[in-house]
Amino acid sequence: MDYKISDVEKSFDAKIVGNLGNNDYVVKINDKEHQLRIIAMDAKGIEFILDQQYHKAKYLETLTSEMNLVIDHVPITLNMNAHFDEVVFKNSGGSGSGGAQLALKSQIPGKVVSIAVSEGDPVKKGDAVCTLESMKMQVAVKAHKDGVVKNLKIKEGATVAKGDVIADLE
Secondary structure, eight states: OOOETTTOOEEEEEEEEEEETTEEEEEEEETTTEEEEEEEEEEEEEEEEEEEEEEEEEEEEETTTTEEETTTEEEEEEOOOTTTTHHHHIIIIISGGGGGGOOEOSSSSSEEEEEEOOTEEEEOOOOOEEEETTTEEEEEEESSSSSSEEEEOOOOTTEETTTTTEEHHH
């Protein structure tokens, strides 16, 4: 998965490449392997040893595709996929030849957190129609073309699967 720290120009790729048991892992960050031991982890944060150095991360909040953390007393905003919003927009018909498509479809499974429009509302291409929560991230689903919202198919609190119709736009 692609990660980016705000105020830092580069993004980095990180993944677990080996589970050694007893909360010990081999992780690969930008093609370099590191030893990781998870000491404690809960909803508030994680304590870990990375390459024989102790670290503590406290989760502050998770919104859209960003997570606000405090790692070793340093506040950091982590964008967990720098291109997540663009991927969702493109795959919901947001670029290219999506003009003839009436149905705005969800490209990710998730829970409907909020709805920004009502039936009969005019929308422009790129306007937020609703916000979905998926994998602890909130992602805006945007209109794939200019039009009027017809047949809104979702309700707040409901869940949608990938490919479910969110609304028809005419």
